[in-house]
Every structure is written in C-alpha cells, then in structure tokens.
Amino acid sequence: MRIRSLLAVGVAGVLALSGCSAVAGDDRPLVVVTTNILGDVVGELVGDRAEVLTLMKPNADPHSFEISAQEAARLRSADLLVSNGLGLEEGLQQHLDSAEGVEQFVAGDAIEVLDYAEGDAAGQPDSHFWTDPERMLDVVDGLQPVLQGLGVLDADAATAYRGEIERLDADMAAAFAAIPAERRALVTNHHVFGYLSERFGFDVIGAIIPGGTTLAAPSASDLASLVGAVEQAGVPAIFAESSSPDRLARALASEADLHVEVIELFTESLTDAQGGAPDYLTMMRVNTERITTGLSS
Amino acid sequence: MLHRKTLLIPAVAVLALTGCAGGAAPAETPVPTSAGHGAVEGAAEVGEPQLHLTTIDPEGSVSQLDLLDESVVDVGAIDAASAMTTDGRYLFASGSEGIAIVDSGMWTWDHVDHFHYYRGTPSIVGTVPGEGEAVVATTNLSTTGSTGLFFADSGEAVLLDTEALSKGELVERFRLELEPQAGVLAPIGSHALLAADGVVQALSAEGEPSGPAADCVDPAGTITTRVGAVIGCADGALLATADGDEVALETIAYPAGSAPRAMSFANREGRPTVAALAGDQGIWLLDTRERTWTLLPAPAPLVQVTAVDDDAEHVLALAADGRVLVLDGSGAQLAATEPLVDASQPGATLVADQQRAYLSAPAEGLLIEIDFADGARIARTFETATEPAFTALTGR
Numbered sequence: 001m002r003i004r005s006l007l008a009v010g011v012a013g014v015l016a017l018s019g020c021s022a023v024a025g026d027d028r029p030l031v032v033v034t035t036n037i038l039g040d041v042v043g044e045l046v047g048d049r050a051e052v053l054t055l056m057k058p059n060a061d062p063h064s065f066e067i068s069a070q071e072a073a074r075l076r077s078a079d080l081l082v083s084n085g086l087g088l089e090e091g092l093q094q095h096l097d098s099a100e101g102v103e104q105f106v107a108g109d110a111i112e113v114l115d116y117a118e119g120d121a122a123g124q125p126d127s128h129f130w131t132d133p134e135r136m137l138d139v140v141d142g143l144q145p146v147l148q149g150l151g152v153l154d155a156d157a158a159t160a161y162r163g164e165i166e167r168l169d170a171d172m173a174a175a176f177a178a179i180p181a182e183r184r185a186l187v188t189n190h191h192v193f194g195y196l197s198e199r200f201g202f203d204v205i206g207a208i209i210p211g212g213t214t215l216a217a218p219s220a221s222d223l224a225s226l227v228g229a230v231e232q233a234g235v236p237a238i239f240a241e242s243s244s245p246d247r248l249a250r251a252l253a254s255e256a257d258l259h260v261e262v263i264e265l266f267t268e269s270l271t272d273a274q275g276g277a278p279d280y281l282t283m284m285r286v287n288t289e290r291i292t293t294g295l296s297s
Numbered sequence: 298m299l300h301r302k303t304l305l306i307p308a309v310a311v312l313a314l315t316g317c318a319g320g321a322a323p324a325e326t327p328v329p330t331s332a333g334h335g336a337v338e339g340a341a342e343v344g345e346p347q348l349h350l351t352t353i354d355p356e357g358s359v360s361q362l363d364l365l366d367e368s369v370v371d372v373g374a375i376d377a378a379s380a381m382t383t384d385g386r387y388l389f390a391s392g393s394e395g396i397a398i399v400d401s402g403m404w405t406w407d408h409v410d411h412f413h414y415y416r417g418t419p420s421i422v423g424t425v426p427g428e429g430e431a432v433v434a435t436t437n438l439s440t441t442g443s444t445g446l447f448f449a450d451s452g453e454a455v456l457l458d459t460e461a462l463s464k465g466e467l468v469e470r471f472r473l474e475l476e477p478q479a480g481v482l483a484p485i486g487s488h489a490l491l492a493a494d495g496v497v498q499a500l501s502a503e504g505e506p507s508g509p510a511a512d513c514v515d516p517a518g519t520i521t522t523r524v525g526a527v528i529g530c531a532d533g534a535l536l537a538t539a540d541g542d543e544v545a546l547e548t549i550a551y552p553a554g555s556a557p558r559a560m561s562f563a564n565r566e567g568r569p570t571v572a573a574l575a576g577d578q579g580i581w582l583l584d585t586r587e588r589t590w591t592l593l594p595a596p597a598p599l600v601q602v603t604a605v606d607d608d609a610e611h612v613l614a615l616a617a618d619g620r621v622l623v624l625d626g627s628g629a630q631l632a633a634t635e636p637l638v639d640a641s642q643p644g645a646t647l648v649a650d651q652q653r654a655y656l657s658a659p660a661e662g663l664l665i666e667i668d669f670a671d672g673a674r675i676a677r678t679f680e681t682a683t684e685p686a687f688t689a690l691t692g693r
Contacts, residue, residue: 061342061413064406064440090408120523121410191411211345212365214652217676219668222652225608243344 026051029152032078034089034096035062036270037130038107040279041140042082044161045147047154053078055092058272064091078102080150082143085109086127103146110142111135114194119206128268131196133169133284140165168284175292176200183295185233187226189240192267205229209240210248218251227256237261237294263294340402340417347403347416347692350655350664351388352685353378359388359399361419361691362664362679369682372399373421378687384435384444385566385693387422387462395427396446398462401691404439407567409523414692423467427453434483434519434526437567439463443470443502445482445489454482456489456504471504481516485526486539490546492516492528497535499544508544511535520562522569524585529559529573534583534590549588556592559583565649566693568606574599580612580628593628600640603649611669613654615640615647621656623669632673637665648690657688664688 029050033039039054046052053074056065062084067075075081076099083089083096085108096104107129114126129135140162147153176184185203186193197204207229214222230238230252238260242248245262252258265287266277277283348364351372359372376392383389386404390397402417429450436442440463446455452475461468473491480493489500492513499508518529525538533550551558557576562583564571569586580593580602598617605611610626619636638645638658646657649669653676656665662684666677 061406063408064413116410119410124410126410189411208651210652211348213346213348213650213666216364216367217666217668219671219674219676221670222668224670241344 029079029150030074030077031080031082031147031150031152032075032102033081034083034092036060037280037283038082038084038139040270041136041161042143042147045140045143045154045158046152047157049154050079050147050150050152056269058270058275058278060269062088062268066091067095072098075099076102080105080146083107084127084129086113086125086129088127103150105143105146107139107142111138114198116194126194128192129195130280131193131284131287132199133165133172134199135195136280137162137165137169164281168281172284172288173200175288176202179292179295183233183235185235185295186291187229187233187235187238188265190265190267193239193265203233205233207238209238209242210251211242212244212247215244215247215251218255220255223252223256223258227252227258230258230260235260235295236297237263239263239265239291239294241267261294261297263290265290340415343414343416346405346412346414348650349401349403349691350657350679350685351383351399351401351419351689351691352657352664352681353381353388353390353399353687354681354683355686356683357390357392357397358683359419359421360682360685361401362681364666364692367679370419372401372419375399375421376424380430381687381689382433382435383689383691384437384439385689386439386691387435387444388687388689388691389431389433389435389444389446390687391430392424394424396425396431396433398422398425398467400462400465401689403692405693406440407437407523416692420465422462422465425455425457425467425469427451427455431455432479432481432519434481434521436484436521436526437523442486443484443489445484447480447482447493449479450477452477452480452493454480454491454493456482456484456500456502459484470502471500473504479515479517481519481528483519483521483526483528483537485521485537485544487542488539488544490526490528490535490537490544492519492530492535497528497530497537497546499537499546509546511546511548513548518559518561518573520564520571521567522564522571522585523567524569527562527571527583527585529562531558534559534585536585536588547588549583549585549590551590552592555590556581563601563603563649565603565605565607565651568604570604570606570610572602572604572612574602580614580624582612582626591626593624593626596622596624596628596630601645601647603647603654605649605651605654605669607651609670611649613647613649613669615645615656617641621647621654621667621669621673623673632669634667634673634675637661638663644684644686644688646688648688650690650693655688655690657685659684659686 085106189209208225350362375397378390380391388399402419406413427448431446434445444457454473456470458468497513498510501507513530515531556578559573562571573581582591601615612624614622621634623632644659654667664679668674668676
C-alpha cells in the first residue's frame with residue numbers, strides 16, 4: 001500500500017521532470033489530473049494500472065500554474081481528465097475546455113458545495129473541499145466507478161485507501177473534540193478552511209495579518225484587527241501565512257502585550273517528498289496536529 | 298536624440314535576453330519553492346506582498362527600493378519621461394519615442410477571495426512607439442488581459458497584450474487611427490472600451506465594434522476596480538462590467554447641481570471605491586459597487602486624493618501646502634502630517650496601500666512612508682540617490 005503509493009509518486013515525478021512524452025512502451029491508460037492533491041488520491045486508487053500525470057507541481061498555486069505544450073497535448077489525448085472544478089484551476093480553464101472529447105471527472109460535482117460566507121467572494125462556491133475528509137470520501141466514491149469503467153481501478157488498494165481516509169476523519173474528529181469548545185476558533189488569513197470548519201465545528205475569524213512593510217515600524221493600530229480577533233476568540237495561537245512569523249509574534253507582544261503563537265498550515269498544494277506534506281493524508285494529519293497543539297497549549 | 302536611442306536599444310536587448318538570470322538578484326532568498334511553478338517562469342510565489350517603490354529620475358534612470366529589506370537596485374534607463382502611469386507592476390512612461398515600459402517584476406494575483414504574491418526580476422521591457430503623452434488604462438491582473446494606450450496627439454489607440462508583456466514581449470492586439478483628440482482605450486474582460494468622438498464603444502480584442510455603446514462627452518480619467526472599468530465623462534462615470542464574453546455599460550450620473558467633474562481617479566489598487574478631486578470644491582468618492590457618487594468637503598486646498606476603501610473608509614489627500622491629510626468617509630479630518638513636500642512639483646505622488654501610504658518628494662529626494670491610521674505618523678523615510686521624478690508603488 002505504502003510502497004505502491006510511493007511508486008506512483010515516483011513515476012509522476014519523473015514525468016514532471018522530463019516534461020515530455022510518455023515513457024516509451026507505456027501502453028497503460030493515461031489519467032491526467034490537474035491538482036497535486038487529487039493526483040495523489042487518484043494515484044492511490046489506480047495503483048500501477050494507469051499512468052497518472054499530475055499537471056500541478058509541488059508547492060504550486062492551483063489558480064495560476066501553467067502547463068507545457070507537451071502536457072497540453074497529452075491532456076487532450078488522455079483517457080480520463082480529473083479536475084477540482086469550482087473555479088479553482090482558473091489558469092488552466094482554456095486547456096480543460098479544449099479537451100472536449102476526453103472523459104472528465106470534476107470533483108466539485110461529487111460533493112455538497114459550500115459558498116463563501118463573507119468578503120468580496122461571498123456567495124461564490126468555495127473550491128477547497130479537501131479540508132473536509134468526508135467530502136474527499138464523496139470524491140473517492142464518485143471516482144471509483146469511473147476508474148472501474150476505464151479498467152484501471154485497483155479495487156483492493158481503493159478499499160484500503162478509503163479506510164485510511166475514514167480513519168483520518170475519525171482521528172481529526174477525536175483530536176479536535178479534545179480542544180476546549182471555547183477555543184475552537186481559527187484566527188487566520190488562510191481562506192481554505194471553510195469546509196474543515198463546517199465539518200468539525202470551528203469558527204473562522206478572518207483577520208488582517210500585517211506584512212513585512214507594516215512590521216518594519218509597527219504601531220498598535222496596525223495590529224488592531226488581529227488583536228481584536230484574537231481577543232474575541234480567546235485563543236493562544238493564530239494560523240497565518242506570514243514570511244516572518246517571529247517578527248509578527250514579537251510585534252504583537254510589544255505593541256499589544258498579546259502573546260500568541262503564529263502557526264502556518266498547508267493549504268492548497270502538496271509539497272515535494274522532502275517537504276512536510278508530500279501526500280494528502282500527511283497534509284491533513286500535519287494540519288490537524290498543528291491546530292490541536294496550537295489551540296490546546 | 299537619435300544618438301540616444303541607438304544607445305538605448307542594445308541595452309534593452311541585453312536585459313531582455315538575460316531575463317531572470319541577469320541584473321539585480323533578489324536580496325533575500327524567497328520562500329522555498331519548486332522550479333517552474335507560478336504564473337511566470339523565473340518568478341517565485343511568496344507569502345506576502347513584495348512591495349517596492351520604483352522610481353524614474355529626470356534623466357530616465359530607473360531604481361527600485363525594496364520596502365521589505367530596504368535594499369535598492371538599479372533597473373536600467375529609459376528615455377526622459379514626461380508622465381507615468383502604473384498598474385502596480387508595470388510603469389508606463391511617456392517619452393519622446395512613445396511609451397517606455399518598465400516591469401518591476403513584483404505583482405499580486407487578485408483572486409477575489411484571497412491573493413497570491415509573486416517576486417521576479419525587474420527589467421525594462423521596451424517602448425511602444427507613439428506620439429506625445431498617452432492615457433494608459435490598466436487592469437488589476439498583470440499576467441492576463443490587455444492594457445490600453447491612447448495617444449491624444451496622433452489619435453492612435455493601441456491595445457497591448459498583457460500576458461505577452463508579463464513574458465517580456467510587446468504585442469499589440471490592435472492599433473486604431475482616429476482623429477487627434479483626448480480619448481481613452483480601456484481594457485475590460487476580453488474586450489476594450491474606446492472612448493472617442495463623444496461615444497464609448499465596446500470593441501473586440503481585434504479592434505472591431507463588438508457589444509454596447511454609450512454617450513461619453515469629453516472623456517478623461519480611467520481606472521479599473523474589482524467591479525469593472527471606469528471612464529470619466531462630462532456628465533458622469535461610465536462603468537463597464539464583464540460577465541463572461543458579455544460587456545455591460547452603465548452611466549453613473551453626477552448628482553444634480555454639483556461640483557466640477559472628476560478628471561482622474563485614484564485608490565488602493567482594485568478596491569471598489571475610488572477618489573477624485575472635484576475641482577477646487579471638494580472630493581468625489583465613486584463607489585463602483587453601489588454605483589453612487591459622494592461629494593466630500595475639502596478641509597484645505599488639495600492637489601491629490603486617493604481612497605483607501607478600508608473598514609474606516611479612510612481617504613487620503615495631499616494638500617497644496619505639502620501636508621498629507623487623513624480623512625474619514627464623511628470628509629472629517631482625522632489627522633495630518635507636517636508639510637512634507639513642495640506639492641507644486643508634478644511628480645509628488647501619494648499612493649495608498651492597506652496599512653501605509655507612500656509619498657514621493659522629488660525636490661526633497663525623499664520617499665516617505667506614512668501610517669495613516671496612527672495619527673498620520675511617519676513610519677519610515679528613505680533618501681533617494683537622485684530625484685524621484687516619478688514614483689510607483691509596485692508589488693500590488
């Protein structure tokens with residue numbers, strides 16, 4: 001199981017590096033997947049029965065990554081194209097549209113979609129369904145018959161992987177349940193945790209996280225939004241994308257006498273094998289551990 | 298002048314060839330990334346806005362100050378400029394040969410629900426030939442869509458391919474020849490709006506009439522918000538919105554019996570509300586989402602205004618006496634700096650960001666960072682090596 005998934009990642013990695021045509025003599029069906037999160041999941045379901053080409057590289061931005069002409073050509077000749085949908089792969093839309101003749105599976109069609117609750121995107125569909133493992137199970141359930149129809153489903157592997165996601169879901173529920181109810185709040189500038197929050201009962205409190213230009217010479221008013229959010233939530237940690245989290249924590253301590261930990265989470269992309277989130281299950285478990293530890297301390 | 302131009306061309310060519318490898322390397326290592334990701338090769342996605350002040354001195358030398366680590370790099374040289382427009386990534390400088398384009402290499406991808414930030418290498422892209430100064434109309438996305446130029450002296454309207462620009466190439470989608478006049482060519486979605494001869498007409502990306510038209514007498518001033526593209530007309534603002542391939546036009550008329558019309562608009566990039574001087578009689582706020590004009594009183598004679606459009610509805614103004622005023626959405630003065638700049642200088646520019654404003658003081662050789670929400674406190678001051686005749690806040 002573990003070994004098989006590593007092999008799948010390895011093949012995808014080689015393809016990504018060479019960036020060109022199929023491995024010579026590979027006559028397996030070709031499944032092209034847009035995002036690396038879905039690429040990982042599809043790889044688990046097919047094992048070595050299909051060639052999985054993941055278009056989005058590790059550590060990339062799913063909204064704006066670009067693909068080579070060779071990848072675009074392979075996309076049009078694929079046996080199946082798997083995408084996230086819900087507007088996530090903006091930069092890729094023209095290629096997806098051009099693959100008219102290719103059978104397509106759109107993950108967003110397999111789940112109950114949430115809309116953004118606030119901000120300028122309010123009312124638009126939230127595309128980041130993977131932060132809720134239950135919805136990922138819905139996607140797996142939707143994918144299986146499609147892969148079966150193509151003759152590439154590794155049923156044993158799929159059953160085992162489904163079990164792993166169910167275990168992840170149960171472990172996340174147990175871990176979050178241990179956080180005192182009054183602290184179950186994410187003060188964050190991450191925009192991807194709507195599904196996780198709905199599923200596990202967190203409040204998401206958006207806040208302006210001051211950047212480096214502000215922190216160069218900060219004042220109390222620069223931090224007012226964030227301080228207000230932290231005090232409202234009564235939490236010991238915030239979850240922020242910041243290039244200088246230590247500087248932010250120091251500014252909060254010196255300007256507002258507020259002592260919080262600044263913790264970064266994995267959001268929209270897997271890392272490479274050396275990073276902290278090389279696959280979907282690991283990404284989710286690391287985030288769960290960081291949230292639980294941060295809010296429990 | 299001819300001699301100068303022949304010198305310039307090789308320099309541009311070298312810069313274009315070296316691309317991301319040459320010139321000024323980023324002073325700090327960006328957040329770890331893998332090769333080849335992001336919207337443009339050679340750029341790294343990073344965790345926060347890569348704010349810079351990109352300046353052009355009177356001789357045409359371009360410098361770039363990194364507001365994160367305070368380092369300065371020389372970007373190169375263009376023709377001496379007489380006017381400059383920016384979209385937060387590129388600088389479009391009017392010179393004797395046309396519009397010289399500088400790429401700061403820093404930009405933000407506005408995804409409405411969130412942003413992505415990119416850091417590349419600054420460069421001089423080249424010059425779009427044209428006669429006299431041009432009105433330049435940009436969008437909030439620096440890697441897709443188009444940029445519009447209108448040369449009043451020759452009546453030429455040029456639509457540039459912004460995606461090509463992001464790859465260092467100058468590609469004209471079309472060039473139309475009209476009668477010399479004050480016109481505007483503004484990009485909207487996959488279309489462009491041509492304001493000329495008393496009418497705004499939607500054009501296809503090939504320059505053919507495509508979509509609606511509306512009256513617009515004496516067009517002046519243009520800006521793009523996240524709602525749509527605005528063109529200032531004598532009796533109101535023309536707002537164009539795009540929905541897929543469809544363009545819709547509507548006129549937001551000035552309230553009856555009111556102050557002089559807006560001639561130019563400014564705001565924190567992309568925000569729905571923009572500000573303009575109402576002649577010497579106050580400040581116009583145009584809310585493109587609500588489709589409303591609001592006239593605020595001016596607490597002192599003003600030379601520039603801009604809208605922050607934050608929760609506190611801050612409006613910033615450069616007063617004729619060189620002070621920066623901080624106003625709220627009703628026009629009440631919340632704070633003011635001391636006189637900082639000879640405001641009669643054309644290049645003195647006030648730019649609003651989310652938590653800071655930046656004022657360039659050409660004659661004083663200073664770039665000043667102002668914390669407008671904290672009593673107009675001067676947060677940082679930077680001395681420039683040469684006079685910052687034109688200044689752009691880039692990385693937005």
